[in-house]
Amino acid sequence: xxxxTGIVFAISAIFMSVSANAAEKVMVFAAASLTxxxxxxxxxxxxxHQDSEIVFSFASSSVLAxxxxxxxxxxxxxxxxxxxxxxxxxxxxxxNKETLLKNSxxxxxxxSSKLDxxxxxxxxDWQVILPHNEKMAVGDPDHVPAGLYAKESLTNLxxxxxxxxxxxxxxxxxDALMLVExxxxxxxxxxxxxxxxxxxxxIIADFPADSFKPIEYPITLLTHSDSAKTxxxxxxSSQAKVIFEKYGFVTQ
Numbered sequence: 077x078x079x080x081t082g083i084v085f086a087i088s089a090i091f092m093s094v095s096a097n098a099a100e101k102v103m104v105f106a107a108a109s110l111t112x113x114x115x116x117x118x119x120x121x122x123x124x125h126q127d128s129e130i131v132f133s134f135a136s137s138s139v140l141a142x143x144x145x146x147x148x149x150x151x152x153x154x155x156x157x158x159x160x161x162x163x164x165x166x167x168x169x170x171x172n173k174e175t176l177l178k179n180s181x182x183x184x185x186x187x188s189s190k191l192d193x194x195x196x197x198x199x200x201d202w203q204v205i206l207p208h209n210e211k212m213a214v215g216d217p218d219h220v221p222a223g224l225y226a227k228e229s230l231t232n233l234x235x236x237x238x239x240x241x242x243x244x245x246x247x248x249x250x251d252a253l254m255l256v257e258x259x260x261x262x263x264x265x266x267x268x269x270x271x272x273x274x275x276x277x278x279i280i281a282d283f284p285a286d287s288f289k290p291i292e293y294p295i296t297l298l299t300h301s302d303s304a305k306t307x308x309x310x311x312x313s314s315q316a317k318v319i320f321e322k323y324g325f326v327t328q
Contacts, residue, residue, distance in 0.1 A: 099129035100303040103149055105140040106132060107156035107221065107293065108248040109179070109266075112273050113323040114154075117316050121307060128303045136248040137161075138219040144169060144298070151304035152311075154295045156249075156267075157221035161294040170296040176311065177293040178326040180268045181225050183281040184256055194281045202235055206263055211244040213252040213261035221291075222249035226265040229287040253277065267291065269324040293325075 106114050111134045118130040133140065133150070137160040144150050144164060153170065155161040156179075164170040185191050194205055206212055215223030223245070230236035244261045246252035249270055256264035257276040264277070271279050297308045310316055317327040 099127055100301070101129045101131050102151050102301065102304045102307050103131050103133070104152045104154065104307070105144060105148070105150040106134055106152075106154040107137045107140070108134045108250040109156055109222065109270055110134070110154055110293070111250065113269075113320050113325065116319050116322075117311065120315060120319070121310050125303075125306065125310075128307065130307060134250075136215065136220045138221070139248075151299045151301055152295065152297055152308055154293060154311075155221070156291070156293055157224065158292055158294055159224070160221065161296060164296070170298060173294040173296045174312075175292045175328060176295045177320055177328070179291040179293070179324075180285070181222075181229060181283040181288060181291065182266060182268045182271055182279045183283065184253070184264045184266055184271050184277040185262060185280050186256055186259055187276055187278050188259075189262065189278070189280075191280050196233070196281045196283055198233055200233070200235075202239060206239065206242060208242070210242065210263075211255075211261040212239065212242055213244045213246055213255035213264035215249045215252050215265075216245040216247065217243070218245075220246070220248055222252065222265070222267060225288045225291055226283075228289065229283045232287040233284075272324045 114132060122130060137155040137157060141160040141163050144153060145167060161173050183196060191205060214226045217223040217227035227236055230239060244255055246255060249266050252264050253266050253270045253274060255261040257274055271277055297305060320327050
């Protein structure tokens with residue numbers, strides 16, 4: 077009987093030890109354009125906090141916001157624009173927000189393209205750089221933040237209606253990037269940070285900053301988890317800022 081009791085005690089001790097050492101998961105819903113930077117930050121963070129496991133869901137901000145609205149278990153939400161963060165705030169699903177990063181909008185082409193540098197303004201001849209039988213990839217202008225910024229810029233430049241039939245609408249900005257990488261679109265409109273992580277595209281123009289609202293990335297903490305709060309604070313640290321800036325983001 078004593079032997080059996082000892083075995084039970086040993087098994088219990090092992091179970092308690094495993095439970096104590098189990099990493100607590102932190103679920104982060106983040107805009108697709110943050111993928112590379114956030115993965116690098118997570119790797120660094122977990123070398124310093126081995127009691128936490130950072131799990132990501134990357135997608136369009138609109139998709140993520142609606143998933144949270146439907147009850148998806150997110151601890152942190154990072155949006156690529158204020159609209160979808162405000163969507164959650166207005167529905168009392170997020171109580172506060174902070175603007176963490178800024179970005180810019182660029183025109184890209186495959187690295188093999190004969191197009192070099194072009195200037196985008198009210199006099200740009202789009203028929204020259206985008207022949208009528210070719211496509212320009214963009215995040216869906218109806219709901220994807222990168223697409224919304226692109227639509228706003230093209231509208232203010234007076235060419236959105238002209239170019240709309242040639243837009244290849246993607247479910248998020250990384251998919252728009254992929255269409256250009258594969259040569260399925262001769263041009264694309266993405267964030268500068270997306271273009272910089274690809275060796276298969278080149279930036280051929282910057283969109284005028286005054287043609288669209290500032291591209292801001294707000295962040296919010298959705299739970300009271302201590303592990304989530306610790307990672308949330310780390311994202312605002314000098315260590316995280318170095319990584320964000322490496323990928324071309326402007327930090328606050």
